[in-house]
Amino acid sequence: MKxxxxxxxxxxxxxxxxxxxxxxxxxxxxxxxxxYKNRLSEFIIEKIIFVLGIASILILALIFAFLISxxxxxxxxxxxxxxxxGTSWSPRSTPQRFGVIPLVLGTLWITAGAILIxxxxxxxxxxxxSEVAPPKTRTALKVIIEFLSAIPSVVLGFLGIVVLxxxxxxxxxxxxxxxxxxxxxxxxxxxxxTIISVSDDAITALPKEYREASLALGATRFETIFHVLxxxxxxxxIAGVMLGIGRAxxxxxxxxxxxxxxxRIPTSLLQSxxxxxxxxxxxxxxxxxxxxxxxxxxxxxxVLLIMTSVINLFADxxxxxxxxxxx
Amino acid sequence: MNKRTKEKFAFGxxxxxxxxxxxxxILMIGxxxxxxxxxxxxxxxxxxxxxxxxxxxxxxxxxxxxxxxIGTILFxxxxxxxxxxxxTEYAKQGFLTRMIRxxxxxxxxxxxxxYGLFGLGLFVLFLGFGSSILAGALxxxxxxxxxxxxxxxxxxxxxHQKYRDASLALGATKWQTIRxxxxxxxxxxxITGAILGIGRAxxxxxxILLTVAAFFLPRxxxxxxxxxxxxxxxxYIISTQVPNMPESIKYGTALVLLGIVSxxxxxxxxxxxxxxxxxxx
Numbered sequence: 042m043k044x045x046x047x048x049x050x051x052x053x054x055x056x057x058x059x060x061x062x063x064x065x066x067x068x069x070x071x072x073x074x075x076x077y078k079n080r081l082s083e084f085i086i087e088k089i090i091f092v093l094g095i096a097s098i099l100i101l102a103l104i105f106a107f108l109i110s111x112x113x114x115x116x117x118x119x120x121x122x123x124x125x126x127g128t129s130w131s132p133r134s135t136p137q138r139f140g141v142i143p144l145v146l147g148t149l150w151i152t153a154g155a156i157l158i159x160x161x162x163x164x165x166x167x168x169x170x171s172e173v174a175p176p177k178t179r180t181a182l183k184v185i186i187e188f189l190s191a192i193p194s195v196v197l198g199f200l201g202i203v204v205l206x207x208x209x210x211x212x213x214x215x216x217x218x219x220x221x222x223x224x225x226x227x228x229x230x231x232x233x234x235t236i237i238s239v240s241d242d243a244i245t246a247l248p249k250e251y252r253e254a255s256l257a258l259g260a261t262r263f264e265t266i267f268h269v270l271x272x273x274x275x276x277x278x279i280a281g282v283m284l285g286i287g288r289a290x291x292x293x294x295x296x297x298x299x300x301x302x303x304x305r306i307p308t309s310l311l312q313s314x315x316x317x318x319x320x321x322x323x324x325x326x327x328x329x330x331x332x333x334x335x336x337x338x339x340x341x342x343x344v345l346l347i348m349t350s351v352i353n354l355f356a357d358x359x360x361x362x363x364x365x366x367x368x
Numbered sequence: 369m370n371k372r373t374k375e376k377f378a379f380g381x382x383x384x385x386x387x388x389x390x391x392x393x394i395l396m397i398g399x400x401x402x403x404x405x406x407x408x409x410x411x412x413x414x415x416x417x418x419x420x421x422x423x424x425x426x427x428x429x430x431x432x433x434x435x436x437x438i439g440t441i442l443f444x445x446x447x448x449x450x451x452x453x454x455x456t457e458y459a460k461q462g463f464l465t466r467m468i469r470x471x472x473x474x475x476x477x478x479x480x481x482x483y484g485l486f487g488l489g490l491f492v493l494f495l496g497f498g499s500s501i502l503a504g505a506l507x508x509x510x511x512x513x514x515x516x517x518x519x520x521x522x523x524x525x526x527x528h529q530k531y532r533d534a535s536l537a538l539g540a541t542k543w544q545t546i547r548x549x550x551x552x553x554x555x556x557x558x559i560t561g562a563i564l565g566i567g568r569a570x571x572x573x574x575x576i577l578l579t580v581a582a583f584f585l586p587r588x589x590x591x592x593x594x595x596x597x598x599x600x601x602x603x604y605i606i607s608t609q610v611p612n613m614p615e616s617i618k619y620g621t622a623l624v625l626l627g628i629v630s631x632x633x634x635x636x637x638x639x640x641x642x643x644x645x646x647x648x649x
Binding site for chain 2 (some may be wrong): 198
């Protein structure tokens with residue numbers, strides 16, 4: 042067998058040598074050249090694509106670098122402790138005070154309010170869309186919810202000013218409708234699409250067998266949903282809620298337009314308050330470059346970035362673990 | 369309560385929770401449409417603002433938003449698609465790709481106002497572009513980069529491995545395969561992602577507030593280093609900063625902004641639905 046193959050190959054060689062004319066060898070050379078050219082362009086393209094590939098790492102690194110390099114200059118004039126534990130934010134008073142606590146609390150109140158509203162509604166809608174609604178309704182609902190996420194935040198803020206703040210003022214008998222509650226309701230609407238679509242994906246991605254096995258055991262659809270599907274998809278749902286919290290913390294324009302922006306420590310949702318994001322957006326225009334006030338806004342940005350990064354990484358961790366566990 | 373009534377009750381609750389999301393969304397859109405449609409005419413869309421923006425049109429804001437969108441596409445699209453090609457076609461799965469994915473994920477969660485700070489620090493001040501279209505477009509490009517990378521990556525992954533193998537077996541190089549086989553098949557998905565990203569960029573206010581937007585500019589921009597007015601920022605200032613602003617102009621501006629975003633959204637949704645149907649057939 043081996044010998045046979047050897048002789049076959051030998052024959053082939055002889056045959057090709059006979060056929061090789063001058064013209065053919067010329068062609069061969071040309072081929073080789075274009076091959077080199079191809080290889081060179083392949084090499085260059087590969088390098089370019091590699092650079093584009095790591096662009097997101099570079100941008101993220103630059104974001105951290107620029108925020109930290111500017112924010113850190115604040116600590117020439119005050120200590121990190123004073124900044125992180127200070128209970129008064131008043132850049133216009135003398136001496137200036139840059140305590141981040143009122144802003145962090147403003148953000149946390151709004152986020153807590155938004156989550157209280159959006160989590161039950163969001164999870165309920167996700168269950169309805171993935172398990173209860175007929176296919177056509179399901180598609181329509183998904184489009185509407187995606188559109189909700191596409192509405193610019195400034196438009197929601199505008200509606201907050203012209204409609205929602207009046208409702209809040211009248212229904213709670215307040216002197217002003219620009220409260221943390223107004224902000225929470227609007228931010229809940231911005232967090233809802235995230236919560237719904239991530240939870241919906243998590244429930245839809247469950248193996249068919251879960252559903253079928255439960256129904257075959259005689260459980261109703263309701264029992265199947267609440268005792269089998271929702272517990273099985275819980276990691277995905279938790280991740281959706283975390284990402285929703287991340288969105289709520291980072292929301293800027295809406296809260297800036299409807300919360301009244303009083304930079305003091307809030308004690309109820311019916312008071313005015315100011316978030317970290319709104320502070321950066323509204324005060325940056327008035328600052329003098331390279332002043333303590335300017336640097337302090339970057340320092341607030343760092344606090345904000347750290348909070349959202351931790352939440353996003355945690356959400357990713359939960360999702361990854363769910364994916365591994367699912368298999 | 370027996371099983372059936374319990375189930376009916378629970379589904380009723382779920383239905384009403386969904387209605388709590390859907391009905392306000394439709395009401396919001398309808399409200400702005402009804403209140404704003406009366407203001408929309410050719411003059412409103414094509415004239416300069418007059419009388420401290422209380423009269424006339426919003427043309428400079430529309431044009432500014434248009435310029436910003438073009439700039440954002442120019443930067444974000446090559447970068448985002450290139451990045452996705454690297455992740456799906458070239459990179460070996462390992463530490464580096466894990467890092468890139470984490471970076472993309474993190475970028476997606478960075479608040480828009482932080483992008484504004486970054487754009488102010490890097491483009492406006494450090495690179496000396498000043499408050500300009502260039503600085504704003506670059507900032508918005510960074511903002512939508514994660515959206516474009518994620519959707520493009522999904523689109524590239526959905527191209528069947530058979531196509532790549534067949535092309536390579538015919539002697540095409542890797543780049544020829546990507547350029548002529550993989551990209552055409554992934555195009556609808558990539559375009560959908562790009563359009564959604566651009567729609568997002570068109571409606572963002574906080575980043576342009578810090579990097580480009582002008583309160584009021586009596587003339588149109590002449591170069592990429594000029595400031596511009598932009599629709600989202602314009603809506604913000606006329607609804608909060610300018611006293612005695614006529615309601616009609618506010619609703620009109622909100623409707624134009626919502627309209628532009630809706631057009632992007634509608635195109636993206638249509639492409640996606642058609643693509644899905646074609647895949648099924």
